[in-house]
Structures are given as C-alpha cells and as structure tokens.
Amino acid sequence: AIQMTQSPSSLSASVGDRVTITCRASQGIKNDLGWYQQKPGKAPKLLIYGASSLQSGVPSRFSGSGSGTDFTLTISSLQPEDSATYYCLQDYNYPLTFGGGTKVEIK
Amino acid sequence: QVQLQESGPGLVKPSETLSLTCTVSGASVSSGTYYWCWIRQPPGKGLEWIGYVYHTGSTNYNPSLKSRVTMSIDTSKNQFSLKLNSVTAADTAVYYCVRRSGITPNWFDPWGQGSLVTVSS
Numbered sequence: 733a734i735q736m737t738q739s740p741s742s743l744s745a746s747v748g749d750r751v752t753i754t755c756r757a758s759q760g761i762k763n764d765l766g767w768y769q770q771k772p773g774k775a776p777k778l779l780i781y782g783a784s785s786l787q788s789g790v791p792s793r794f795s796g797s798g799s800g801t802d803f804t805l806t807i808s809s810l811q812p813e814d815s816a817t818y819y820c821l822q823d824y825n826y827p828l829t830f831g832g833g834t835k836v837e838i839k
Numbered sequence: 840q841v842q843l844q845e846s847g848p849g850l851v852k853p854s855e856t857l858s859l860t861c862t863v864s865g866a867s868v869s870s871g872t873y874y875w876c877w878i879r880q881p882p883g884k885g886l887e888w889i890g891y892v893y894h895t896g897s898t899n900y901n902p903s904l905k906s907r908v909t910m911s912i913d914t915s916k917n918q919f920s921l922k923l924n925s926v927t928a929a930d931t932a933v934y935y936c937v938r939r940s941g942i943t944p945n946w947f948d949p950w951g952q953g954s955l956v957t958v959s960s
Contacts, residue, residue, distance in 0.1 A: 733902075766946055768886075775935055775950035776886065782944025819886055823945040827901040828888040 734758050734822050738831030746839045751807040753818055753834045755798075761824035763799045770833075771816045779818075780805065812838055841865040843936045845954035851930075852960050857923040859954055861936030868917050869894050874939040875912065875919040876947065879932040887932075891939060892919050926958045 735758035745751050755765065763783035768776035778787045780796035783803055793808045807814055815838050820831040847859035861875070868875055877889040890900035892910040900908045909922040923930060933953040940946050 764943070764945065768947070775953050776947075777950070778946055778948040781940075781946035785944060787946070787948065821886075821888075821947070826899055827903070830886040830888070833885050 733827050734761060734825065734829050736820055736822055736829050736831040738820055738834055740834060741832065742835040742837070744837045744839050745810050747810055747812060749810045751810050751814075751836060753805045753820075753836075755803045755805070755820035755831045757801045757803075757822055757824075760800045761822045764822060764824035765796075765798070765803050766821045766823060767794075767796055767805045768819045768821060769814075769816045770819065776819060807836075810836075810838065814838075841938065841949055843938065843949060843951035845934060845936050845951045847954060847956070849955060850957050850959065851926055853927055853958055854925055857921070857926050857930060857934075857956055857958070859921045859934055859936070859956070861919050861921075861951060863917050863919070863938075866938065867914075868912055868919055869914045871895075872941050874941055875910075876937045876939050877910065877921045878935045878937055878947075878950075880935070880953075881929075881932045889921065889923075889934075928958050930956070931958045932956060 737756045765783045767780040770776040784796045795806045797804050817833045817835045842864045844862045851857045874891040876891040892898050892912045898910050907924050912919040935953045936951040937947045
C-alpha cells in the first residue's frame with residue numbers, strides 16, 4: 733500500500749498567516765491526491781481534488797499543488813474558521829490511503 | 840442536493856457482525872458515474888478507507904479488512920450497505936458512507952454525517 737506522510741502533525745498560526753501543509757507519497761501517484769478538512773464532530777469536507785482543483789464553494793484562500801510524490805496544501809491567509817484537521821488522500825491505486833492528518837490551531 | 844445518511848446499531852458485541860446502511864437522496868446509486876464507499880475513523884484517530892461498491896455490485900475492499908467485509912447495493916431502495924463480521928474493540932469507529940467520483944480526477948463528496956459504532960459486550 734502507498735504510504736502518505738503528512739507534515740507537520742500540528743501547527744499553530746495567527747489569523748492572516750500563510751499556512752503550508754505537505755503530504756509525501758511513498759511512490760509516485762501522478763496528481764491523484766485530494767485534501768479534506770475535518771472539524772470536530774463533523775464529517776470531512778472536500779477542499780481540493782486532482783492535487784490542485786478547488787472544489788466548488790471552497791474559499792480561494794485554499795490552494796493545492798504538486799505531483800508525483802510531493803504535494804502541498806496552502807492557506808494563503810488563515811481565518812478563524814480554518815481551525816480544523818486536514819487530511820490528504822491518495823486515489824492513485826488501491827487500497828486508497830490517507831495521510832495522518834494535520835491539526836491547525838489559531839493562536 | 841445529494842445527501843447520504845448512515846443507519847444501523849450503535850452498539851455491537853465482540854465477535855458479532857456490524858451492519859450499516861447508507862441511504863442516498865438526490866442521486867441514484869444506479870448511476871455508473873460514481874462509486875459508493877465506506878470510510879471509518881476510530882475515536883481520536885485518522886481515516887481508513889474500507890472499500891467501495893459499484894452499481895453493478897462489483898466491490899473493492901481494503902486488504903486489511905477484506906476477509907471480514909461485505910458490501911452490497913440495493914438499487915430499488917437507493918441504498919448501499921456494509922457488513923463487517925467478527926468485530927473486536929479495534930473496530931469501534933465512526934463509519935462514514937461517501938460518494939466517490941468515477942472519473943479521474945477522483946473526489947469524495949458528499950460524506951454522510953457518520954455513524955458511531957461501539958464494539959463492547
């Protein structure tokens with residue numbers, strides 16, 4: 733199975749900061765990667781698919797980049813409502829696998 | 840608006856079978872455009888893909904659970920289901936049903952609200 737390594741596991745940043753989360757795949761996955769946001773007690777929500785395509789309705793401060801083995805989720809200007817855990821998911825081959833998650837807290 | 844809703848017992852005894860159903864509204868499980876998936880999350884932990892069922896009834900399971908999992912689809916009721924047998928405390932988790940696109944680039948959306956299943960005697 734492809735291993736997805738996410739970093740950092742947690743971070744604390746101020747409102748307005750630029751935040752970057754990375755995900756590294758144990759083998760190349762082209763651009764078959766999505767990013768999901770999960771708030772406490774809620775189901776995950778799709779943010780980015782195909783590594784860089786923004787899901788409809790998601791604020792433009794969220795962006796994704798990368799291909800092959802290294803991927804990045806960027807929040808250009810952190811907002812209070814962005815406090816959540818973020819997961820990457822590789823959809824290149826089976827079994828589909830998630831990264832371990834990054835908990836983003838607001839200072 | 841597409842919505843998915845999980846239903847089933849919240850408490851299952853060890854060694855018994857966990858059974859959940861996902862009812863889909865706003866979309867048809869008969870559509871060949873999507874895969875219908877189950878994903879779980881143990882309390883305080885990360886996400887694990889369990890598998891999918893396609894409208895034809897074909898399935899693909901995570902090898903870690905393959906020997907214990909069965910997924911099925913009922914197009915007449917617009918539902919799909921998960922059965923996990925021989926459960927242990929390690930199977931305690933929130934179980935999500937999710938729609939997955941069938942065309943690259945893939946995505947998972949929407950998700951059901953989740954159903955907490957506790958394995959305990």
